[in-house]
Amino acid sequence: MTTEPSAEIAAEAARLAAHRIPWWLDGWKRFRRNGLSIVGLVVTLVFLIAGVFAPWIAPYQPFDLVGTRLAGPSAQYLFGTDQLGRDIFSGVVYGTRTSLQVGLISTVISVVLGILVGSPAGYFGGRVDDLLMRFSELFQVLPRFFLALVIVSLFGANIWGTILVISLLSWSEIARMIRGEFLTRRERPYVMAAQAYGAGNMRIMFSEILPNALTAVVVTASLQIPSAILLEASLSFLGAGDPTVMSWGRMLNNAQQYMRQAWWTAAFPGLAISLLAMGLALLADGINDFLNPRLRTRD
Amino acid sequence: MTATDQLLTVEELEIKFGSTSIVDRISFSVGKGEAIGVVGESGSGKSMTALGLLGLVPPPGRLSDGRIEFQGRDLRQLGDAGLRDVRRTEIGMIFQDASSYLNPIMTVGDQIAEAIGKRKSKDPAVRQRVIDVLRAVRIADPERIARSYPYELSGGMQQRAMIASVLIRQPRLIIADEPTTALDATVQHQILKFLAEMRHEFDVALILISHDLAVISQVCDRVYIMYGGQLVEQGDTASIFVDPKHPYTVALIGSILDPFDPKTEIVALEGSPPDMRSPPSGCRFHPRCPHAFDLCRQEEPPEFAFASGQSAKCWLHKEGASAR
Amino acid sequence: MSKETISVEGAMVNFTTRSGFFRKSQRSVHAVNNVSLALHENETVALVGESGSGKTTLGLSILGLRDLTGGTIRWRSQELARLSEEERRAFRRDVQVVFQDPYASLNPKQTISEALRRPLRLHRVMPPGEMDAYIAKLLDKVGLRPSHVYMDRYPHELSGGQRQRAAIARAIVLKPRILVADEPVSALDVSIRTQILNLLKEMKAELQLSMLFLSHDLGVVRFIADRVAVMYLGRIVEIGPVEDIFTRPSHPYTRVLLSSAPSVKRTEQNKFAVEVIGEPPNPANPPSGCHFRTRCPFAFDKCTTVEPPLLVVRPGHEAACHLAEPEQHP
Numbered sequence: 001m002t003t004e005p006s007a008e009i010a011a012e013a014a015r016l017a018a019h020r021i022p023w024w025l026d027g028w029k030r031f032r033r034n035g036l037s038i039v040g041l042v043v044t045l046v047f048l049i050a051g052v053f054a055p056w057i058a059p060y061q062p063f064d065l066v067g068t069r070l071a072g073p074s075a076q077y078l079f080g081t082d083q084l085g086r087d088i089f090s091g092v093v094y095g096t097r098t099s100l101q102v103g104l105i106s107t108v109i110s111v112v113l114g115i116l117v118g119s120p121a122g123y124f125g126g127r128v129d130d131l132l133m134r135f136s137e138l139f140q141v142l143p144r145f146f147l148a149l150v151i152v153s154l155f156g157a158n159i160w161g162t163i164l165v166i167s168l169l170s171w172s173e174i175a176r177m178i179r180g181e182f183l184t185r186r187e188r189p190y191v192m193a194a195q196a197y198g199a200g201n202m203r204i205m206f207s208e209i210l211p212n213a214l215t216a217v218v219v220t221a222s223l224q225i226p227s228a229i230l231l232e233a234s235l236s237f238l239g240a241g242d243p244t245v246m247s248w249g250r251m252l253n254n255a256q257q258y259m260r261q262a263w264w265t266a267a268f269p270g271l272a273i274s275l276l277a278m279g280l281a282l283l284a285d286g287i288n289d290f291l292n293p294r295l296r297t298r299d
Numbered sequence: 300m301t302a303t304d305q306l307l308t309v310e311e312l313e314i315k316f317g318s319t320s321i322v323d324r325i326s327f328s329v330g331k332g333e334a335i336g337v338v339g340e341s342g343s344g345k346s347m348t349a350l351g352l353l354g355l356v357p358p359p360g361r362l363s364d365g366r367i368e369f370q371g372r373d374l375r376q377l378g379d380a381g382l383r384d385v386r387r388t389e390i391g392m393i394f395q396d397a398s399s400y401l402n403p404i405m406t407v408g409d410q411i412a413e414a415i416g417k418r419k420s421k422d423p424a425v426r427q428r429v430i431d432v433l434r435a436v437r438i439a440d441p442e443r444i445a446r447s448y449p450y451e452l453s454g455g456m457q458q459r460a461m462i463a464s465v466l467i468r469q470p471r472l473i474i475a476d477e478p479t480t481a482l483d484a485t486v487q488h489q490i491l492k493f494l495a496e497m498r499h500e501f502d503v504a505l506i507l508i509s510h511d512l513a514v515i516s517q518v519c520d521r522v523y524i525m526y527g528g529q530l531v532e533q534g535d536t537a538s539i540f541v542d543p544k545h546p547y548t549v550a551l552i553g554s555i556l557d558p559f560d561p562k563t564e565i566v567a568l569e570g571s572p573p574d575m576r577s578p579p580s581g582c583r584f585h586p587r588c589p590h591a592f593d594l595c596r597q598e599e600p601p602e603f604a605f606a607s608g609q610s611a612k613c614w615l616h617k618e619g620a621s622a623r
Numbered sequence: 624m625s626k627e628t629i630s631v632e633g634a635m636v637n638f639t640t641r642s643g644f645f646r647k648s649q650r651s652v653h654a655v656n657n658v659s660l661a662l663h664e665n666e667t668v669a670l671v672g673e674s675g676s677g678k679t680t681l682g683l684s685i686l687g688l689r690d691l692t693g694g695t696i697r698w699r700s701q702e703l704a705r706l707s708e709e710e711r712r713a714f715r716r717d718v719q720v721v722f723q724d725p726y727a728s729l730n731p732k733q734t735i736s737e738a739l740r741r742p743l744r745l746h747r748v749m750p751p752g753e754m755d756a757y758i759a760k761l762l763d764k765v766g767l768r769p770s771h772v773y774m775d776r777y778p779h780e781l782s783g784g785q786r787q788r789a790a791i792a793r794a795i796v797l798k799p800r801i802l803v804a805d806e807p808v809s810a811l812d813v814s815i816r817t818q819i820l821n822l823l824k825e826m827k828a829e830l831q832l833s834m835l836f837l838s839h840d841l842g843v844v845r846f847i848a849d850r851v852a853v854m855y856l857g858r859i860v861e862i863g864p865v866e867d868i869f870t871r872p873s874h875p876y877t878r879v880l881l882s883s884a885p886s887v888k889r890t891e892q893n894k895f896a897v898e899v900i901g902e903p904p905n906p907a908n909p910p911s912g913c914h915f916r917t918r919c920p921f922a923f924d925k926c927t928t929v930e931p932p933l934l935v936v937r938p939g940h941e942a943a944c945h946l947a948e949p950e951q952h953p
Binding site: 488510517572 | 843
Binding site for chain 1: 683686687688711712715716718719720722723724727728729730731732741742745746790793794797
């Protein structure tokens, strides 16, 4: 075993070297393969740009009374005006900000909570698992709107209240999923090998197992975002949202009375919600492909 | 044996995945009541060959060429329905991990009855047949086993149950792909013994696929050695062991660690099996062969036949043996 | 007599499961049942047994990954259960493992060099700057050459044999003195198997390892072991030097294993021909007295009532069977 590598081994090494491309490029190729993922990416990007550059894209401030009431879509008011004469297009554009903020922030919080609770539950099992899972189940059975109304009455109708409510309602599903990922992996040989060379539990949970569970986390998170957005819309629709920010749900709430005579008051906010939710869902699928090299197995 | 005595004759079988040949033009035959062994490591194409015979190659793989003659019929001419019939009544297949192929929510007896199309039959004649076949695979308490669910049985019992579900159809040929690899040694021994005796009791031929030459030698009359999708040597078991003609066979025999043949050193075969997407030029084995010379790198050797009935695909035998 | 590295004394590992509607009824499985064993420097002891024999559980206990329900395991004469934190760290450097499944032995998200670097970093064995060079040399040694190609590879880019080499490299990166190998070649192709076995033999000689080699494959065992311990349902039923076990086995179960092993040397094998009766018993409810009696062709009445202790057959060779007799020297 101390001789020079034979020609065969050198050829094998050269072959390995030749097929090398960086992982993100490899992932991107996989992502590209699915046309729907590209659609999802484009749609999401459009909304992202709309949200970020809202002040430059929206012709008016969303709460300003700028035109005749319930005017139909026109060159000046692309999506028409609502019952107070506010530009719906600007409302939709600014509403994008709200939706994205709520969606992203609440998802981040849910994911962090989910990891903190799910990892030890899955890794340690036994009593710890029982305790943590019972705790998380408490949050699963909370009635959503009731909770929202409670928070609103305690803290007032506030965007952060909405974010809090959505986080509280969503984290337990993520915790459960992460628990499953940890359960599957904790008896794997590479984990036992790490235990054998002295890695402590913290290190194993977050440094050995969690990176492997991340793919599932990212995918679940990407699906959480559209859920959160829909939830925010529902909450605003019920009047429990923040009155100082424009949100699609609030616009739908307002549109209830006027839908029949002014279809545009409901159609455009509704369309925005559906499109963003769908775009994110398709993107989530693509992210899954991006992160997961399909492993080839032998004979 | 003349061609008409053969139960199964395979000629130039080729199985491809895209443009890659996983099985590269192999030919073999099985006579009535004969037991042949197919030996190879992972990537050799041995399992794919078995699937190919039964039309079970998973897409995107496909059987791209070759003739498969079974009891006088060309199996490739049969459509899906025809092949299903053949699979149901004439050729049976046994796989490695019996528990994956047994339905966990049906009793063993019901599953075996299902094999002859009579699931959950109350007909006492059918139930008797099930009991009889369970007894035939040497299960001691067939009535109890027939009532049991697969998870209640040990690995060995599950394998026997699977064999029973194949035997009850009275096939002429059984293909067994690594049937004992997942089992304990003592159980493996019993199942192999049964397979060896089964041929005579049930007048059924056997194709046994394994990576373990010792297992094959216990059961089979003739052996086919596969490497890189090709048949590199064939012959009757005794001759192969006494006088192997192909360097790969020599290496395989040399790697056998036999509990009754103490060795302090073994010379390991360098390298690994070829990548079928870009196999080596000429003889596929040449990168790992201690005797390779120029011709081996340039041209693929033909099969050379020997008086003993063996043949080997190796340029070492260029002189002194007639090429097929 | 070379130094003892690990000493197992009366080890017991029980698993209890509760079943029944109210989880009232308890069943105890004695996975490891009163096992005593010693490992020495530069020695390979093979643990042979079928599934349910307890060999894996015993191996994990020696690694400190499973707690004993009874008995002790000593490392450097100290009880594992009583190690101080510092001693525990030293233990974790000294005892390593190679597993059976090369596809699950390496963390899929870590490159080979990262997998080897982590133990080094954890134990602060050397300054970080020197680690890469050390790892490269180690990869060369285990046959992953040229090492710079394999350093940045992920496990899924390697074949089974290559992954196992990487797993072996990780096991010896901290220069342990004790290695537990749990069926390290069972999942590999025959031609790769011999390569890996040769590698293990080399590493054992170089590091003077105590190797505990778990296997069900008797051919492999004969090649690599110095001593062999045969386990059945949690007990050691026979233990002795490898040649003795293979040429003059004493316990009926050992003879059964020998006669069931796939072999080409049929005439040699037939000398041990013993037919075993029936299926392995339920580990939760083993037979009284000698656990093997229900399948043993030589069982007699004493076997039902009295559990046979390990009797000395000849120096260094013991068997737990009432029929075992010490060899008479003329």
